[in-house]
Amino acid sequence: MPEAFDQHIALTVDVVIFTLLDDELKVLLIRRRHEPFAGMWALPGGFVQPDESLEEAARRVLYEESGATDVYLEQLYTFGHPERDPRQRVVTVAYFALVSADRLPLDVQSPRSTERGWWPAYEPPPLAFDHADILAYALQRLRYKLEYTAVGFQLLPETFTLTELQTAYETILREQLDKRNFRRKVLSAGILEETDEFKSGGHRPARLYRFRREATVESTARRLFP
Amino acid sequence: MPEAFDQHIALTVDVVIFTLLDDELKVLLIRRRHEPFAGMWALPGGFVQPDESLEEAARRVLYEESGATDVYLEQLYTFGHPERDPRQRVVTVAYFALVSADRLPLDVQSPRSTERGWWPAYEPPPLAFDHADILAYALQRLRYKLEYTAVGFQLLPETFTLTELQTAYETILREQLDKRNFRRKVLSAGILEETDEFKSGGHRPARLYRFRREATVESTARRLFP
Structure with missing residues (x-):
């Protein structure tokens, strides 16, 4: 399978985590420490490890960044534009998660730190990579599901x-x-x-x-x- | 980004191509020539090339296998179980396509050959990899979209x-x-x-x-x- 070994495509998951907090729909964002986009806000994400499924990777990220377990998680869409990461080809499988605020550990509910925080989902800060597109897609899916299902x-x-x-x-x-x-x-x-x-x-x-x-x-x- | 280089995850697209032919919902299948699953039927698919987006890869596969261009194509779901391919880790982004039979080139409409053919979507032969799951998911999405949209x-x-x-x-x-x-x-x-x-x-x-x-x-x- 030589084509595969020549691919050099990295695979990540990104998780759009929504909650209702202070009468607002909020999304969890992490401030990037390293280039590219150092200092900018981004969705929580990470590389898929060799032995974990995509959903396991997403649940791991969800837990590591929000402390939440056993929450609603759904695969959203896979974003793979060849230039979405300036370093190398990275394809990301985006998930979205819905967490009731009363199930979040206290430290994640606390006011925004400089490193991580809950931002208004409809008025986020400028986001790294194509994360603004991913967030917009997640909002669209959430609105759609709210209208057609009991996901709320x-x-x-x-x-x-x-x-x-x-x-x-x-x-x-x-x-x-x-x-x-x-x-x-x-x-x-x-x-x-x-x-x-x-x-x-x-x-x-x-x-x-x-x-x-x-x-x-x-x-x-x-x-x-x- | 050492984690990425250690990943060795290959990325493919698979395309579930539906058409209505002979009063039946049909799906295009290709017989595998090589191991694993040599001789079994599979969905058309291929590796994502370094310079193409995921949708471009899906459209390429769609054209190469069915001759169809300018047809309805939608990203379905990404399948990434660590053991879905016995050779190495392969994650596949599945798409589904809807093609009106009158827009298919004649040679693809012709009766099944031993290499490729239109099979009844609800009664496919045993499929390689997890392609039966992918087909089942595509059928579910198609039924859902038919009920809620004008996709038909x-x-x-x-x-x-x-x-x-x-x-x-x-x-x-x-x-x-x-x-x-x-x-x-x-x-x-x-x-x-x-x-x-x-x-x-x-x-x-x-x-x-x-x-x-x-x-x-x-x-x-x-x-x-x-």
Whole structure:
């Protein structure tokens, strides 16, 4: 297989890690220490090791950089433009992950350091390589999945009020949703179940809901919103 | 970047090429001449060359094996299990392509040779490597896209009757569709336009339709069928 040995293509994974934090959709970014793009922000990533599958590589990066395990992770797209890395040919398999903020270790939730931090996903700083394209693609996929599947529950705590759910959807979709319409659609979609608990604090106690266990990510085969 | 040079991961593309031929959904397969899996059927594929993007590599393979150019091609998924190739680590970026049979060069439409041929996509022969997984994934994506987008027109000639369209959908989805429901949905989806031409031969002449130019693959953001 001489063609293969002559290839010299390096293979990496990059992981777009989204969370909802401070009423905003955030993405985890790491500041690059070395050239190229030293000092710029980039998505967490790394080389695929010889003995690990692509998903294992992505889970390793996810854990190393965010401390999160057992979270929603999905292969996004593979980016392979010949000049995307100025050093050598590097092809990257991009993943996206959704992490509920209450499942992140405390030190990752803390305010941005100069080395790593949660940035607004829709207003990131300038990014190294083609990471702005990767992030844009991930946002598009997230919006799409939010509209067609129950994937949003990955970003929420286990129980939540309908107002909290609507706020989360509005934050990610970046648009106002009509309250009555939203409730009708989300309740008729059969993806939620009531709990016996209520959240107090507002005008009157609000019932807490959770996503039904059966409402897996791919199963809601219809458009939820708008 | 020593990690990269130690990787020795080869990168290929494999292309799942679908067409509708003889009232069946077919996939193009090539018989392997060399080990491993010599004599077995496999998806068309090849190594990514140093100067070509992933999509360029896929289009090259598509052209070399089917003679088709300017057809619908979409990145499917990247398969990278460490042991998917018994020789060395090979990661493959899978694409799927949809080709209308009337756009295939004649020699590729001809009956199966011992070297290459169109096989029933749902009943393929045993396949080399993990190509059965790749084909299954492509079928799932095709069915999904057929239900949610206007991608089906890529498999049809430029004009067609509603009966021909329904037959195509039934063939790909492998289920009977109710005629009245089908017509109502497909006509109200706004993806078709009437032509002034009719096809004779049946009980009475049937109007020929075409897909509207604006009905691009991604734009029909709702479920068409069932």
